[in-house]
Amino acid sequence: MATPKIVLNTSRDIPFHKLVLSQANVRKIKAGVSIEELAEDIARRTLLHSLAVRPVLDAEGAETGVFEVPVGGRRFRALELLVKQKRMSKTQPVPCVVRDTGLAAEDSLAENVQRAPLHPLDQFRAFQTLREAGLGEEEIAARFFVAPGVVKQRLKLAAVAPALLDAYAEDRMTLEQLMAFTVSGDHARQEQVWEALSRAYSREPYQIRRLLTEGTVRASDKRALFVGVEAYKAAGGAVMRDLFQHDDGGWLQDPALLDRLVAEKLEAEAATVRAEGWKWVEVALAFPYGHSRGLRRLSGEPVPLSEAEQATYDALHAEYERLEASEPAQAEELDAVARRLVEIDLELRALEERPLVYETAEVARAGVFVSVDVEGGLQVDRGYVRPEDEAPVEPVVPAVPPDGEGPTAVPAGGAVAAQPAAIAGGASVSAPVPVAGVVASEEDEGLRPLPERLLIELSVHRTLALRDALANDPDTAFLAALHALCLRTFTQRPGASCLELELKSAGFGVQPPDLAASAAARAIDARQRSWSTQLPSEPEALWETLVGFDGDSRAALFAHCVSFGVNAVHEPWNRAPQRAAHADLLAGAVGLDMAAAGWTATVDSYLGRVPKARILEAVREARGPEAAQLIDHLRKPDMAKEAERLLAGSGWLPEPLRRPLEPAAGGDAGAEGDAEGGASLPAFLTGDGEIPDDADRSEAAAA
Secondary structure (H helix, E strand, O other): OOOOOOEEEEEEEEEHHEEHHHHHHHHOOOOOOOOOHHHHHHHHHHOOOEEEEEEEEEOOOOOOEEEEEEEHHHHHHHHHHHHHHOOOOOEEEEEEOOOOOOOOOHHHHHHHHHOOOHHHHHHHHHHHHHHHHOHHHHHHHOOOOOHHHHHHHHHHHHHHOOOHHHHHHOOOOOOHHHHHHOOOHHHHHHHHHHHHHHOOOOOOOHHHHHOOOOOEEOOOOOOHHHOOOOOOOOHHOEEEOOOOOOOOOOEEEOHHHHHHHHHHHHHHHHHHHHHOOOEEEEEOOOOOOOOOOOOOOHHHHEOOOOOOHHHHHHHHHHHHHHHHHHOOOOOOOOHHHHHHHHHHHHHHHHHHHOOOEOOHHHHOOOOOEEEOOOOEEEEEEEEOOOHHHHOOOOOOOEEEEOOOOOOOEEEEEEEEEEEEEEEEHHEEEEEEOOOOOOOOOEEEEEEHOOHHHHHHHHHHHHHHHHHHHHHHHHHHHHHHHHHHHHHHHHHHHHHHHOOOOOOOOOOOOOOOOOOOOOOHHHHHEEEEEEEEOOOOOOOHHHHHHHHHHHHHHHHHHHHHHOOOOOOOOOOOOOOHHHHHHHHHHHHHHHHOOOOOOOOOOOOOOOHHOOOOOHHHHHHHHHHHHHHHHHHHHOHHHHHHHHHHHEEEEEOOHHHHHOOOOOOOOOOOOOOOOOOOOOOOOHHHHHHOOOOOOOHHHHHHHOO
């Protein structure tokens, strides 16, 4: 029996005004491209698909000359819009396929169900073909009603290594994995990473990105911020970007070039500072914490405001007070006022932070440290005097007094020279001796200096009496201790006090990475600078300054000085269990929380320096056993990097940093990791999304 031949429906051109929309069309919900966009596409390319129509019959079953449209309703509405806009005549012939058998609703359903969506890879390659044909990204975006960022994303995906595109087409790679490979444009490296991951248990997109960016420097690194990414690119450096995730500005691929640019810029800044006349200028990317300990800090005078600056300052201050007193009724006005207050505050601070002027003689013996701060800004610390550069101090000794007069002081090199004499208790006195120009007669007892033994005995009496008196005057005792501590902390001249109170500040021979950039180090340095500006540089004036402080200021200054004596450092050569126990008590007394103080577990600070078992233990304590299972198959370097991501924000601390009897505080156990994405296509495929700029990315990351 012969197979019947298929007979296709006839097609004919029907004037548009003879067409009506059929109620049998199954598409009731709007989705996809809008009618307006489809109309613009038809206006540019004309109609690409015919309409399927059915004749409208009268009561006797005869054709009325009108045709309903059950298939192609969106195209019909787009044509209708073009007619309303008078961009197309209502008598314009429309190509139609005329059907008169079956059900109209069945035709509409079949047309939509049998339609196969385009594979995403075909989209990528089609956009690439258009780009190779000479169309720009903006023009392609306009033709397909998507944002230019979406075009960039699709072109970036099409540029991945062909072997990886084949793996994606064969469903051996997910779209999220393919997106991760776009970070690098090196096809050989892409294939190498995919080959390495093909043998691994997990092939998460974050692992792909991390492997592709190994050996690079993030654009958020302080070196990159200091030089500037544009300057780095101008010098020939390449930057890798991630168009699908927030990437903090990308990754700089040439660390050696970046380091050279940093060194050159630092040296140029140092040359400017040297021209100011300083004795020495030290330059480094970062100095170790405590590098200025033992150096005297100069206290310069701020440059006064000019008349114009003072007028600006007064105007800003008046505006700030006026806005602060206002009560806007509308939310928009309230937001505008709040923004303006922030702007004024920044301008006022810029005017208040005046540069300092130093004495020329002091500049000639002092130096400067030039480095890069943690935020990538230039850091210039001026005015440090080394002990060997201090001006020589003329010793003052008592002169032999004339008859009936008290002792007078003359500098060394005058008529009297002094010789120190040791006394009980470690004190010393200066006994005057005869010198040229002064003749002491044994017969004239009034001119003979006191015997040294007698001076010692008298000073011992006075010392004991002073101890007893001080013990009965707690306020003065506190002031004397504060005076001695300040001499040690700020002037490095402890000998200017009769109180033999020694404060030892342990140095850190072994320093963690970026110790100087830690929150505690920055707070201590800021406090030290603040007090330095309030205390005199000469020890002789320190006592009167402290007397003038109120009780709260003395207490705060005392606590600052005492804090330098804390030593809770673990020293293998000096086992001191009682010291460690007291450090625990002190931490409990002040409520020390190392997580709140800013310590976090990173590859450098902890995770990269402990065995894998310790890494898994940390993740298990902070995030739960499920999170630990996600990384237990990784190599240690990868495990440490992924653990850093998992522990971020958890508050987890290793045992040495916890309070006594404190559990390993962490976030919610079993916290969810990065989602792989659902069945729906991402925005860059649907055309609804747009690649964010850096500001939008920052806001998204903060959200």
